Amino acid sequence: MRVEAGTTLCLVGPNGAGKTTLLKLVATLLRPSGGDVHVMGHSLLNDPDEIRKRTGLLTVRGFLYDDLSAAENLHFTMRMGGLKPRREVIARVLERIGLAEVADNRMRTFSTGMRKRLALGQLLVRPIEVALLDEPYSGLDSQGMRLVDEVVADFKAAGTTVLLASHQDGEAVREAEQTGILRKGHLEILPESEPLSRHLSVGGPAGAPEVD
Amino acid sequence: MGFKSNIEKFLGILALVAMLVGSYVGLVVVPADAAQGNVQRLMYVHVPAAWLAFLAFFVVFVMSVLYLIQRDERWDRVAASSAEIGVVFTVVTLLLGMMWGKPTWGVYWTWDPRLTTTAILLAIYVGYGALRSFAEDGEKRARWSAIVGVIGFANVPIVYMSVTWWRTLHQPPSSPRSVAPDILWTLMLNLAAFTLVYVYLMVRRIRFAKLEGELEKRMAYNA
Amino acid sequence: MSLLHRAWAIVWKDLLIEARTKQSFNAMVFFAALVLFIFSFALGPDTELLQEVAGGLLWVGIAFTGLLSLSRTYQNEETSGGLEGLRAYPGDPRAIYLGKLLGNIVLLLLVESVLIPAAGILFQANLWPHALGLAAVSILGTIGFSVVGTFYSALTVNLRAREVMLPLLLFPALVPVLLGAVNATTLILEGDLMGEAVVWLRVLGAFDIIFFVICIWIFPIALEE
Numbered sequence: 001m002r003v004e005a006g007t008t009l010c011l012v013g014p015n016g017a018g019k020t021t022l023l024k025l026v027a028t029l030l031r032p033s034g035g036d037v038h039v040m041g042h043s044l045l046n047d048p049d050e051i052r053k054r055t056g057l058l059t060v061r062g063f064l065y066d067d068l069s070a071a072e073n074l075h076f077t078m079r080m081g082g083l084k085p086r087r088e089v090i091a092r093v094l095e096r097i098g099l100a101e102v103a104d105n106r107m108r109t110f111s112t113g114m115r116k117r118l119a120l121g122q123l124l125v126r127p128i129e130v131a132l133l134d135e136p137y138s139g140l141d142s143q144g145m146r147l148v149d150e151v152v153a154d155f156k157a158a159g160t161t162v163l164l165a166s167h168q169d170g171e172a173v174r175e176a177e178q179t180g181i182l183r184k185g186h187l188e189i190l191p192e193s194e195p196l197s198r199h200l201s202v203g204g205p206a207g208a209p210e211v212d
Numbered sequence: 213m214g215f216k217s218n219i220e221k222f223l224g225i226l227a228l229v230a231m232l233v234g235s236y237v238g239l240v241v242v243p244a245d246a247a248q249g250n251v252q253r254l255m256y257v258h259v260p261a262a263w264l265a266f267l268a269f270f271v272v273f274v275m276s277v278l279y280l281i282q283r284d285e286r287w288d289r290v291a292a293s294s295a296e297i298g299v300v301f302t303v304v305t306l307l308l309g310m311m312w313g314k315p316t317w318g319v320y321w322t323w324d325p326r327l328t329t330t331a332i333l334l335a336i337y338v339g340y341g342a343l344r345s346f347a348e349d350g351e352k353r354a355r356w357s358a359i360v361g362v363i364g365f366a367n368v369p370i371v372y373m374s375v376t377w378w379r380t381l382h383q384p385p386s387s388p389r390s391v392a393p394d395i396l397w398t399l400m401l402n403l404a405a406f407t408l409v410y411v412y413l414m415v416r417r418i419r420f421a422k423l424e425g426e427l428e429k430r431m432a433y434n435a
Numbered sequence: 436m437s438l439l440h441r442a443w444a445i446v447w448k449d450l451l452i453e454a455r456t457k458q459s460f461n462a463m464v465f466f467a468a469l470v471l472f473i474f475s476f477a478l479g480p481d482t483e484l485l486q487e488v489a490g491g492l493l494w495v496g497i498a499f500t501g502l503l504s505l506s507r508t509y510q511n512e513e514t515s516g517g518l519e520g521l522r523a524y525p526g527d528p529r530a531i532y533l534g535k536l537l538g539n540i541v542l543l544l545l546v547e548s549v550l551i552p553a554a555g556i557l558f559q560a561n562l563w564p565h566a567l568g569l570a571a572v573s574i575l576g577t578i579g580f581s582v583v584g585t586f587y588s589a590l591t592v593n594l595r596a597r598e599v600m601l602p603l604l605l606f607p608a609l610v611p612v613l614l615g616a617v618n619a620t621t622l623i624l625e626g627d628l629m630g631e632a633v634v635w636l637r638v639l640g641a642f643d644i645i646f647f648v649i650c651i652w653i654f655p656i657a658l659e660e
Contacts (some may be wrong), residue, residue: 024519028523029519029522029523031659049526049527052523052524052525053525057523063519063521065448067451067452068448072451076448079444080441080444080445080524081524081525082437082526106455280653332607332610336607338603339600339604339606339607342599342600342603343594343600343604346594346595346600355656355659356594356657359590362649362653363583363586363646363649364608366645366649367607367610367611370642370645371611373611374615375610377634378614378618
């Protein structure tokens with residue numbers, strides 16, 4: 001499987017197919033049982049740290065601390081990313097994701113949608129070259145989903161490669177240059193003519209796609 | 213295949229013979245100790261058992277280091293086998309120590325540095341074994357137990373030194389007695405016999421471990 | 436150096452969360468007080484006996500209390516996605532060990548600053564003349580406990596029956612620390628006429644250094660997925 005730099009690959013497939021596993025693998029959180037993964041020219045087996053410097057992972061639950069505020073969570077993310085945390089950057093990102101007003105509230109008080117936005121924000125405070133988004137639409141209302149689409153569009157404009165896994169339909173999904181179906185661990189890249197709507201659901205559970 | 217099982221049988225018989233000879237010499241041939249009487253003969257099994265308990269763990273340590281460097285599952289198999297056999301020797305050491313202690317000093321347990329260290333060694337072995345039984349994934353099990361094996365072993369000399377200090381600050385150290393030559397020989401003989409038993413058990417256990425490993429792999433593949 | 440910065444970020448995060456929730460600190464102080472009380476009841480009102488064993492009792496209390504906080508070390512990572520979150524960040528994973536270690540040491544020392552005076556009161560021992568010596572034992576013993584404790588709790592975090600495995604693995608590793616700490620404390624409280632306590636403090640110090648080097652070196656292997 002090959003993804004060109006700066007393009008977007010969308011992964012679809014039933015639950016348990018391995019979409020999250022694939023994303024975690026690229027994020028270097030898992031070791032491949034065979035073979036290797038190369039990200040931006042760096043090998044997972046030999047150079048995982050170089051990969052980690054360039055990738056950002058958005059998971060379904062997010063890596064957020066309940067007892068810290070939104071701003072503090074982003075502050076921590078920047079520090080752990082090796083950056084000096086700058087208030088203007090954090091403020092700007094909070095503004096972008098629509099959480100500027102609740103910047104100093106503890107995450108414990110946040111709704112699911114707000115948490116998801118903050119998790120998205122974590123990818124924006126670091127300069128990443130590859131964005132890995134696992135079910136970015138889940139938990140978000142239509143405004144939130146629009147935000148995801150805008151962020152993905154921003155990524156594209158900046159030349160960031162995006163791998164996104166999604167059950168749900170959305171603009172970012174449709175705008176992806178490549179789409180792949182993951183079934184029981186096997187990935188198949190769809191030809192461009194294939195109508196995507198057969199493989200996606202809008203609001204409901206995704207059915208098992210039948211493409212030969 | 214036939215060659216290997218012949219070697220195993222040969223080793224087994226050799227070990228058995230050695231044990232019989234050693235026991236005979238220790239129980240019958242060598243004179244009883246002047247002060248302690250026949251109970252002292254327990255030394256001929258207690259000391260070799262202790263020696264092997266520690267040797268087995270040293271093997272676990274070496275294999276663990278090798279595994280962490282090379283990630284070859286063969287080292288893990290040897291480590292796990294040695295740990296299993298080592299537990300047995302450790303328990304035997306402690307039991308014999310208690311059997312020796314009661315008639316000799318009137319107590320089942322003394323806080324003697326060597327006995328205490330052996331008890332701690334047992335705790336380390338048990339931890340090692342429990343860890344292996346709770347880890348399902350073969351690779352993780354090998355890696356984690358290797359780490360515990362390395363740190364556990366590094367701890368043994370430190371524990372021994374700490375307990376020794378603790379005892380000497382409270383009690384004068386026991387004076388070493390000069391050892392008569394035939395006692396020494398008997399000890400060496402039994403030591404060799406026990407070592408042969410260890411090697412024999414290891415060869416068998418490693419062979420089983422290899423089969424277990426293959427069975428695990430097949431089951432995982434079919435799951 | 437980036438390692439120290441990231442370790443410091445983790446310490447800051449953990450202590451900030453602890454300061455806000457006071458979850459661990461309160462539980463630890465309460466538990467420690469309970470342990471001290473039970474010991475006092477068990478040993479009876481004979482103050483001489485209590486004073487003789489005060490050193491040992493104190494460290495039993497600290498060990499159990501420390502064990503309580505260790506189980507929580509990585510638990511507050513659980514709710515935020517587990518250690519995975521920390522592992523996804525770039526940089527040497529040893530920063531995680533260092534950060535968690537410093538956090539544990541600070542927390543345990545804070546609890547001890549309450550526990551030791553409380554022990555002094557309950558066991559009717561006058562601690563002030565020995566304050567310096569007690570502080571030294573306290574620090575060295577806590578470091579030793581935390582060095583192995585933090586390491587083993589990372590190792591067992593993904594294991595089934597982790598609550599059993601942690602004490603089981605930790606116990607043999609703690610024998611030198613506890614021996615050193617208890618003996619040094621007892622000697623210090625008795626006035627230490629022969630200067631023996633220094634020997635034990637050196638033992639503790641050596642243990643701390645040796646195990647810190649081993650644990651921090653091996654940590655990335657323990658963390659691998």
